[in-house]
Amino acid sequence: xxxxxxxxxxxxxxxxxxxxxxxxxxxxxxxxxxxxxxxxxxxxxxxxxxxxxxxxxxxxxxxxxxxxxxxxxxxxxxxxxxxxxxxxxxxxxxxxxxxxxxxxxxxxxxxxxxxxxxxxxxxxxxxxxxxxxxxxxxxxxxxxxxxxxxxxxxxxxxxxxxxxxxxxxxxxxxxxxxxxxxxxxxxxxxxxxxxxxxxxxxxxxxxxxxxxxxxxxxxxxxxxxxxxxxxxxxxxxxxxxxxxxxxxxxxxxxxxxxxxxxxxxxxxxxxxxxxxxxxxxxxxxxxxxxxxxxxxxxxxxxxxxxxxxxxxxxxxxxxxxxxxxxxxxxxxxxxxxxxxxxxxxxxxxxxxxxxxxxxxxxxxxxxxxxxxxxxxxxxxxxxxxxxxxxxxxxxxxxxxxxxxxxxxxxxxxxxxxxxxxxxxxxxxxxxxxxxxxxxxxxxxxxxxxxxxxxxxxxxxxxxxxxxxxxxxxxxxxxxxxxxxxxxxxxxxxx
Amino acid sequence: xxxxxxxxxxxxxxxxxxxxxxxxxxxxxxxxxxxxxxxxxxxxxxxxxxxxxxxxxxxxxxxxxxxxxxxxxxxxxxxxxxxxxxxxxxxxxxxxxxxxxxxxxxxxxxxxxxxxxxxxxxxxxxxxxxxxxxxxxxxxxxxxxxxxxxxxxxxxxxxxxxxxxxxxxxxxxxxxxxxxxxxxxxxxxxxxxxxxxxxxxxxxxxxxxxxxxxxxxxxxxxxxxxxxxxxxxxxxxxxxxxxxxxxxxxxxxxxxxxxxxxxxxxxxxxxxxxxxxxxxxxxxxxxxxxxxxxxxxxxxxxxxxxxxxxxxxxxxxxxxxxxxxxxxxxxxxxxxxxxxxxxxxxxxxxxxxxxxxxxxxxxxxxxxxxxxxxxxxxxxxxxxxxxxxxxxxxxxxxxxxxxxxxxxxxxxxxxxxxxxxxxxxxxxxxxxxxxxxxxxxxxxxxxxxxxxxxxxxxxxxxxxxxxxxxxxxxxxxxxxxxxxxxxxxxxxxx
Numbered sequence: 001x002x003x004x005x006x007x008x009x010x011x012x013x014x015x016x017x018x019x020x021x022x023x024x025x026x027x028x029x030x031x032x033x034x035x036x037x038x039x040x041x042x043x044x045x046x047x048x049x050x051x052x053x054x055x056x057x058x059x060x061x062x063x064x065x066x067x068x069x070x071x072x073x074x075x076x077x078x079x080x081x082x083x084x085x086x087x088x089x090x091x092x093x094x095x096x097x098x099x100x101x102x103x104x105x106x107x108x109x110x111x112x113x114x115x116x117x118x119x120x121x122x123x124x125x126x127x128x129x130x131x132x133x134x135x136x137x138x139x140x141x142x143x144x145x146x147x148x149x150x151x152x153x154x155x156x157x158x159x160x161x162x163x164x165x166x167x168x169x170x171x172x173x174x175x176x177x178x179x180x181x182x183x184x185x186x187x188x189x190x191x192x193x194x195x196x197x198x199x200x201x202x203x204x205x206x207x208x209x210x211x212x213x214x215x216x217x218x219x220x221x222x223x224x225x226x227x228x229x230x231x232x233x234x235x236x237x238x239x240x241x242x243x244x245x246x247x248x249x250x251x252x253x254x255x256x257x258x259x260x261x262x263x264x265x266x267x268x269x270x271x272x273x274x275x276x277x278x279x280x281x282x283x284x285x286x287x288x289x290x291x292x293x294x295x296x297x298x299x300x301x302x303x304x305x306x307x308x309x310x311x312x313x314x315x316x317x318x319x320x321x322x323x324x325x326x327x328x329x330x331x332x333x334x335x336x337x338x339x340x341x342x343x344x345x346x347x348x349x350x351x352x353x354x355x356x357x358x359x360x361x362x363x364x365x366x367x368x369x370x371x372x373x374x375x376x377x378x379x380x381x382x383x384x385x386x387x388x389x390x391x392x393x394x395x396x397x398x399x400x401x402x403x404x405x406x407x408x409x410x411x412x413x414x415x416x417x418x419x420x421x422x423x424x425x426x427x428x429x430x431x432x433x434x435x436x437x438x439x440x441x442x443x444x445x446x447x448x449x450x451x452x453x454x455x456x457x458x459x460x461x462x463x464x465x466x467x468x469x470x471x472x473x474x475x476x477x478x479x480x481x482x483x484x485x486x487x488x489x490x491x492x493x494x
Numbered sequence: 495x496x497x498x499x500x501x502x503x504x505x506x507x508x509x510x511x512x513x514x515x516x517x518x519x520x521x522x523x524x525x526x527x528x529x530x531x532x533x534x535x536x537x538x539x540x541x542x543x544x545x546x547x548x549x550x551x552x553x554x555x556x557x558x559x560x561x562x563x564x565x566x567x568x569x570x571x572x573x574x575x576x577x578x579x580x581x582x583x584x585x586x587x588x589x590x591x592x593x594x595x596x597x598x599x600x601x602x603x604x605x606x607x608x609x610x611x612x613x614x615x616x617x618x619x620x621x622x623x624x625x626x627x628x629x630x631x632x633x634x635x636x637x638x639x640x641x642x643x644x645x646x647x648x649x650x651x652x653x654x655x656x657x658x659x660x661x662x663x664x665x666x667x668x669x670x671x672x673x674x675x676x677x678x679x680x681x682x683x684x685x686x687x688x689x690x691x692x693x694x695x696x697x698x699x700x701x702x703x704x705x706x707x708x709x710x711x712x713x714x715x716x717x718x719x720x721x722x723x724x725x726x727x728x729x730x731x732x733x734x735x736x737x738x739x740x741x742x743x744x745x746x747x748x749x750x751x752x753x754x755x756x757x758x759x760x761x762x763x764x765x766x767x768x769x770x771x772x773x774x775x776x777x778x779x780x781x782x783x784x785x786x787x788x789x790x791x792x793x794x795x796x797x798x799x800x801x802x803x804x805x806x807x808x809x810x811x812x813x814x815x816x817x818x819x820x821x822x823x824x825x826x827x828x829x830x831x832x833x834x835x836x837x838x839x840x841x842x843x844x845x846x847x848x849x850x851x852x853x854x855x856x857x858x859x860x861x862x863x864x865x866x867x868x869x870x871x872x873x874x875x876x877x878x879x880x881x882x883x884x885x886x887x888x889x890x891x892x893x894x895x896x897x898x899x900x901x902x903x904x905x906x907x908x909x910x911x912x913x914x915x916x917x918x919x920x921x922x923x924x925x926x927x928x929x930x931x932x933x934x935x936x937x938x939x940x941x942x943x944x945x946x947x948x949x950x951x952x953x954x955x956x957x958x959x960x961x962x963x964x965x966x967x968x969x970x971x972x973x974x975x976x977x978x979x980x981x982x983x984x985x986x987x988x
Contacts, residue, residue: 038833083846084790085892091841096833127891134884141877142835296578339532339590341636347585352577383635390628397621398579 001197001209002190004257004457007154010214020216023223024063030230031064031100037237038097040144041230044106047151049179050161051212053104056151059219060226061102069100074109076119086110086124087131094139107132108148111196116182116189129199136205145233146205147226150193151212155186194459198393201455203383209454211255224251256450257465261408266470279479280319286486287324287356293493294353296400299482300362303407304445305435306417307468308475312407313358315475316482325356330365342366342376342384343391350395363388364404367452372444385455396460401489403482404461406453409468411442495691495703496684498751498951501648504708514710517717518557524724525558525594531731532591534638535724538600541645542683543673544655545706547598550645553713554720555596563594568603570613580604580618581625588633601626602642605690610676610683623693630699639727640699641720644687645706649680688953692887695949697877703948705749718745750944751959755902760964773973774813780980781818781850787987788847790894791980794856797901798939799929800911801962802969806901807852809969810976819850824859836860836870836878837885844889857882861946866938879949890954895983897976898955900947903962905936 011019034041043060045053057071072093081089087107095101105113110128114120120128136146153161162183165171182189201207208225212218228251267275290297299316301309313327328349337345343363351357367388371381392402409417418439421431438445457463464481468474505513528535537554539547551565566587575583581601589595599607604622608614614622630640647655656677659665676683695701702719706712722745761769784791793810795803807821822843831839837857845851861882865875886896903911912933915925932939951957958975962968 040834080846083788083848084844085888085894087888088841088844091838094834094838096830098833131884131888134881134888138837138881138884139835144835294577336590339592340534340588341633341638343632344585344588347582350578350582352574354577387628387632390625390632394579394581394625394628400579 001201001207001454001457002152002194003462004453005152005209005211006255006257006260007152007157007211007213009211009217009255011216011220013216016216016220019220020059020223023220023227026227027060027063027223028065030227030234031068033234034100034145034230035068035098037234038143039230039233039237040095040097040139041100041226041233042095042139042144042146043100043102043226044108044146044148045102045104045151046106046108046112046149047210047212048153048158049182050158050165050175051151051153052215052218053151055215056212056219056222057102057104060223064100068098069102070095071102071104072106074103074105086128087135090135097143107135108196108200112189112192113182115192116185132200133202136200136202140204143233143237145229147229148200148205148207149222149225150197150207150209151218152209153212155183157213158183158186191459198389198458201386201389203379203386206385206455209255217254221251221254224254227251250447253447253450255454256446257453258408258446258450261465261467263408263410263413263467263469265467265473267473267476269472272472272476275476276315276479279476279483280315282483283316283479283486284319284321286483286490287320289490290356290486291324291354293490294399295486295489295493296351296353296395296398297356297482297486298351298395298400298402299356299358300364300402300404301358301360301407302362302364302368302405303466303468304409304414305438306414306421306430307407307409308471309360309407311471312405312466312475312478313360316358316479320356324354325358326351327358327360329360330362342370343387346391351400353399363391364452364456367456368445368448369438371448372441385452388456389458392456392458392461399489399493401485402461403485404463405478405481406449406463406465407468407474407478408465411439413469414439495695495701495948495951496646496688497956498947499646499703499705500749500751500754501646501651501705501707503705503711503749505710505714507710510710510714513714514553514717517714517721520721521554521557521717522559524721524728525562527728528594528639528724529562529592531728532637533724533727533731534589534591534633535594535720535727536589536633536638536640537594537596537720538602538640538642539596539598539645540600540602540606540643541704541706542647542652543676544652544659544669545645545647546709546712547645549709550706550713550716551596551598554717558594562592563596564589565596565598568597568599580622581629584629591637601629602690602694606683606686607676609686610679626694627696630694630696634698637727637731639723641723642694642699642701643716643719644691644701644703645712646703647706649677651707652677652680685953692883692952695880695883697873697880700879700949703749711748715745715748718748721745744941747941747944749948750940751947752902752940752944755959755961757902757904757907757961757963759961759967761967761970763966766966766970769970770809770973773970773977774809776977777810777973777980778813778815780977780984781814783984784850784980785818785848787984788893789980789983789987790845790847790889790892791850791976792845792889792894792896793850793852793976794858794896794898795852795854795901796856796858796862796899797960797962798903798908799932800908800915800924801901801903802965803854803901805965806899806960806969806972807854810852810973814850818848819852820845821852821854823854824856836864837881840885845894847893857885858946858950861950862939862942863932865942866935879946882950883952883955886950886952886955893983893987895979896955897979898957899972899975900943900957900959901962901968901972902959905933907963908933 090107111125115125162175165175197207210218346363366384367381370376421427453463466474584601605619609619656669659669691701704712797803840857860878861875864870915921947957960968960971
């Protein structure tokens with residue numbers, strides 16, 4: 001989930017002041033409301049060393065009533081703690097109902113630093129995942145709000161910060177040899193973080209990745225996320241033991257990956273034709289290798305209406321042997337399909353080992369059209385992120401190559417294409433009233449797509465956003481992404 | 495959970511006929527109600543070879559409308575199935591809303607026979623646990639009812655059945671070399687079954703162990719359990735997305751472990767004195783060994799009012815060094831304790847490695863007094879079995895020895911002791927109005943105790959029922975159980 005993160009996000013001092021002041025007022029209010037409602041709030045900060053956890057916590061607690069929160073700084077377990085089951089030290093630090101506990105590092109240390117440093121056995125950190133999930137489930141069912149942050153900076157940025165701290169005589173003590181050793185193993189820890197984010201992002205206690213290069217940006221995002229989580233927790237408490245389908249309170253979307261797509265990317269026709277020929281040739285040979293190596297391939301096409309899914313899929317399949325692939329288009333579920341869990345109709349059409357299935361729209365309908373149009377309850381689409389990650393993890397564990405495209409175009413470009421479709425007779429069948437209606441909800445859809453990409457982009461099934469204003473560029477990018485992913489998997493399998 | 499199972503349970507033909515006829519009528523009704531409500535029902539039969547799964551399924555399906563159910567017999571995956579992720583073959587066999595699917599063997603094959611036979615890698619069956627829990631959670635949240643049976647017979651009984659089948663020329667083909675090979679590894683499979691029952695008994699899809707020596711008994715218990723699960727599922731569907739705290743529909747308690755306790759067991763005073771001295775001496779030495787080996791010990795005392803908990807604990811601690819143990823009595827939670835998850839006050843008082851903590855009443859209050867008196871919601875005590883098993887598993891993983899006593903006396907014996915307490919002045923403080931009130935709910939408490947013992951007796955934390963009508967016998971049995979358990983653990987640790 002970390003590869004979709006844009007670490008250049010920032011706020012100016014002016015923007016920060018304007019954003020943070022109302023947030024701090026709301027935070028203080030929520031602290032009082034949580035106390036009155038008896039809702040315990042648990043805030044977890046994990047993140048890179050020097051990512052700014054400390055100052056961020058400091059700014060937060062400045063606005064809170066000191067009688068109602070406690071900050072716990074989690075380092076190596078002490079002697080007393082080592083003499084008990086490892087979760088003991090967190091159980092005994094839980095906030096009572098109505099109070100706030102902030103953990104600077106937490107139980108996740110076990111699957112991060114302790115795992116990295118080898119101070120726990122593989123058996124222990126593997127089992128820790130179960131124990132963590134049990135712990136959080138038990139607390140949430142008991143009414144707790146759990147908010148979890150991963151404070152993210154790049155390796156380069158961490159190095160810069162370490163050096164700066166070392167230059168300051170007052171702060172140099174903060175950077176130790178251990179910190180540098182861990183810095184050098186940035187990529188190892190990154191892989192562990194990815195696994196942690198995937199395995200422990202549940203519907204009720206999801207992780208929020210915070211772009212922490214700019215501290216002002218980080219603080220605002222953290223405050224907004226806590227506010228949204230508390231509001232949701234308070235709603236849950238209010239209708240306690242009733243409707244689990246709470247209308248979600250959305251924090252603002254500060255990290256929309258669509259906002260940084262460069263839609264000016266394009267390709268000239270002659271260059272396109274040459275690259276397309278090469279790619280189709282490459283894919284033709286890869287299809288055969290897939291078959292011999294018994295590798296299953298899943299390709300998902302999602303995108304705006306008129307973004308060019310159909311054209312892209314045609315360029316992909318043109319060169320392929322039809323015995324090796326299948327295109328499965330999905331629209332609204334049929335009456336029969338509605339009789340099953342929403343994933344059922346996709347499970348049915350999984351490729352056999354050695355084959356390719358191209359999904360023209362997919363299970364992501366649940367968190368896009370079904371969410372936006374209200375075809376499912378909030379509880380249903382909220383838990384769907386986890387369900388989808390679990391589903392794709394099962395495919396990946398079987399060795400499946402998973403490629404997922406979001407074909408992106410601008411709102412203006414969509415309008416141009418819609419109008420063209422309406423004007424040109426042989427294209428008119430492609431445009432319906434529904435397309436125009438969906439277009440009116442562009443912002444809601446964009447939010448849904450942004451959440452989807454952030455929450456379901458995984459190492460084993462990453463999203464690729466395809467810049468689609470230029471169809472030629474988009475087609476070539478999609479085909480190249482597939483060829484590269486398949487080649488990498490074949491290399492890995494052999 | 496299997497060691498509390500009484501495999502001698504049976505029904506006469508007469509009893510069977512009287513019990514089964516109304517059940518079969520109700521089953522047929524429920525099939526129609528589930529169809530009308532659109533609730534899919536999934537029934538899983540796992541169990542020993544020759545435990546009678548087939549005939550049991552047969553009797554069930556005889557009473558159902560054939561258009562509404564499907565039986566799936568799960569053997570080794572075929573070629574088509576092997577070419578997909580392993581769960582594919584179950585996803586594609588799910589019942590549509592309103593229909594019933596019966597699985598004779600199921601996805602649990604992966605963690606049982608396939609694990610035993612080594613046809614899956616350790617990595618695969620370990621991961622399968624996560625995938626199974628995900629699968630069932632996804633279906634249940636989608637409204638499905640899942641009922642899971644483990645058909646249990648002893649090794650001896652299995653052998654008897656195999657021999658009988660082999661003698662019958664019409665049936666001998668049913669017993670293969672593979673069956674005998676697996677029979678010889680009965681204990682290995684038993685350990686895997688135990689693990690499966692513990693790890694996959696969730697609040698919404700618990701396992702039911704069926705005593706299958708007597709087929710009539712098994713069929714009645716199976717039918718009753720399915721009926722209760724369907725009724726609960728239908729209630730859930732009716733108040734869909736509302737109150738998760740459904741009043742549970744209880745199937746009759748056919749396997750009450752208290753019903754077979756021999757309360758006539760007793761000990762003469764001179765024999766008692768001699769054994770007590772020996773045991774206290776043994777425990778004194780063990781306490782020291784525990785300390786050196788850094789083994790933590792948890793002893794839980796639960797039992798009827800006036801069953802003799804206090805006296806038993808005094809005999810236990812009399813010989814011990816007070817620096818090595820602690821007795822923690824628990825009553826109703828205090829105002830402070832109520833501010834936390836109900837397990838919090840027990841987590842706080844866990845023994846350090848090398849120490850003993852004796853819990854005079856415990857976390858089991860949740861599924862006894864809080865259940866019976868309505869101090870918590872049905873949803874809360876129903877999920878508590880899983881929470882408790884998870885809690886104890888975490889202690890066990892840390893190396894904790896866990897001994898749990900249910901001190902059992904007859905209702906008459908309790909009355910005698912109550913009256914004695916009231917008559918003897920220096921004992922009068924021990925008896926309160928509450929004791930008399932609790933006594934009136936004896937049957938409800940007995941049901942709660944029976945469920946508790948069946949659902950939370952695990953390999954790592956087994957219940958010991960102590961026959962308590964004779965106090966002398968009870969004290970000696972408790973002390974011996976502790977000494978034996980600790981000794982076994984020390985042997986294992988060294």
